[in-house]
Amino acid sequence: MIRLITAGESHGPCLTVILEGMPSGVPIRIDAVQEDLSRRQQGYGRGDRMKIETDQAQIVGGVRHGFSLGSPIALRIDNRDWVNWQQEMNSQPVEAWETQRAVHQPRPGHADLAGMIKYRHQDMRNILERASARETAARVAAGALLKQFLEAFDISIFSHTVRVGNVEAGTDAQKLPEPKALRRCNLTPMRCLNPDAEKRMMQAIDQAKEHGDTLGGIFEVIAFRVPAGLGSHTQWDRKLDGRIAQAFLSIPGVKAMEIGDGVRNAGRPGSEVHDAIYYHKSSRGFYRRTNRCGGLEGGITNGMPVQVRGFMKPISTLLKPLTSVDIRTKARKDAVYERSDVSVVPAAGTVGEAMLAFVLADAFLEKFGGDSMEEIRNNYQSHLSWLQKI
Ligand SMILES: Cc1cc2nc3c(=O)[nH]c(=O)nc-3n(C[C@H](O)[C@H](O)[C@H](O)COP(=O)(O)O)c2cc1C
Numbered sequence: 001m002i003r004l005i006t007a008g009e010s011h012g013p014c015l016t017v018i019l020e021g022m023p024s025g026v027p028i029r030i031d032a033v034q035e036d037l038s039r040r041q042q043g044y045g046r047g048d049r050m051k052i053e054t055d056q057a058q059i060v061g062g063v064r065h066g067f068s069l070g071s072p073i074a075l076r077i078d079n080r081d082w083v084n085w086q087q088e089m090n091s092q093p094v095e096a097w098e099t100q101r102a103v104h105q106p107r108p109g110h111a112d113l114a115g116m117i118k119y120r121h122q123d124m125r126n127i128l129e130r131a132s133a134r135e136t137a138a139r140v141a142a143g144a145l146l147k148q149f150l151e152a153f154d155i156s157i158f159s160h161t162v163r164v165g166n167v168e169a170g171t172d173a174q175k176l177p178e179p180k181a182l183r184r185c186n187l188t189p190m191r192c193l194n195p196d197a198e199k200r201m202m203q204a205i206d207q208a209k210e211h212g213d214t215l216g217g218i219f220e221v222i223a224f225r226v227p228a229g230l231g232s233h234t235q236w237d238r239k240l241d242g243r244i245a246q247a248f249l250s251i252p253g254v255k256a257m258e259i260g261d262g263v264r265n266a267g268r269p270g271s272e273v274h275d276a277i278y279y280h281k282s283s284r285g286f287y288r289r290t291n292r293c294g295g296l297e298g299g300i301t302n303g304m305p306v307q308v309r310g311f312m313k314p315i316s317t318l319l320k321p322l323t324s325v326d327i328r329t330k331a332r333k334d335a336v337y338e339r340s341d342v343s344v345v346p347a348a349g350t351v352g353e354a355m356l357a358f359v360l361a362d363a364f365l366e367k368f369g370g371d372s373m374e375e376i377r378n379n380y381q382s383h384l385s386w387l388q389k390i
Contacts, residue, residue, distance in 0.1 A: 143354020212320025239299025260294020
């Protein structure tokens with residue numbers, strides 16, 4: 001239903017994103033896009049580049065006078081560092097020029113070597129410029145628009161940091177965080193709900209930095225007030241859990257994901273895992289008192305919050321580099337170091353929000369779709385009225 005396509009290199013002139021399939025009439029605020037872009041740049045452990053760039057998105061198509069037109073929405077985010085890379089990243093041949101910035105020593109854990117082999121490049125800058133997570137700024141900008149679509153139906157999405165390295169947030173896993181607390185923790189350096197754990201996370205990052213090392217961790221994304229009935233059990237590629245998994249594992253550095261208590265449930269008996277079903281006639285209809293399934297059963301949302309975790313590996317660009325090989329001489333060499341983050345778990349959470357917004361908006365349009373917000377509102381209303389009757 002929705003297509004999200006990005007283009008652009010990390011040190012090229014700009015990032016571009018096209019979002020196709022947004023209906024007409026979605027109220028669009030550019031300041032909400034700015035807010036999410038700025039959240040992606042924050043978090044303790046980010047590198048110096050975040051100080052150079054203050055991302056600004058410009059809407060260059062598909063929106064007029066604050067509302068989507070139904071045509072593709074295009075956004076542009078300039079790379080401020082481009083001024084320092086105009087020779088290296090010029091789209092046209094540059095004469096009599098020698099680069100100091102060619103990359104011949106691949107970083108273990110990054111796309112450098114695998115990409116070089118696949119695309120037959122000599123200079124791995126041709127790979128890392130696109131593999132860089134700078135690209136996620138474009139996804140976050142598009143995600144901010146998709147969140148505005150979802151907000152029109154009262155669906156909101158938040159993220160928080162659950163673990164950095166071996167420091168756990170230590171919050172009660174059984175208790176769903178409140179949107180108010182999640183909104184508040186947006187303003188903190190680690191976006192962690194537990195201030196004590198937050199301090200220890202920052203200390204762990206300082207220590208890793210001192211040792212020229214990096215840290216991964218876990219972030220959680222929660223979508224509230226998601227209606228029951230998105231996704232489908234009828235075909236493997238329509239199952240919403242599978243679609244969320246694809247979206248999450250596409251986030252650079254995210255190597256595993258969990259829906260609800262998915263991983264932890266594998267070691268528990270069924271009686272302690274499955275969420276008992278209750279019914280309240282006057283207000284809630286069918287409901288659960290627990291949400292260990294993370295709001296998804298049979299690949300379909302069940303009306304409980306959708307709760308997803310992303311497991312991030314440590315950043316692969318190390319100040320104290322790992323062993324690598326010079327691809328020209330095949331001699332043993334240190335991996336290249338280029339200005340880099342030490343840990344990015346809160347920022348990855350912001351990207352996770354964008355990816356969950358994409359999957360939910362796509363599934364929402366599948367179920368209640370129309371070309372305009374008016375049609376979608378009518379369809380949604382009819383679903384809500386039907387729920388009242390059963
Ligand atoms: C917000 C964000 C920032 C990142 N920053 C860096 C970075 O500064 N240096 C780095 O080596 N990797 C960084 N990564 C991770 C790499 O982009 C990622 O490991 C790489 O593209 C290889 O992809 P893979 O880990 O998914 O296999 C970042 C990831 C995210 C989500």
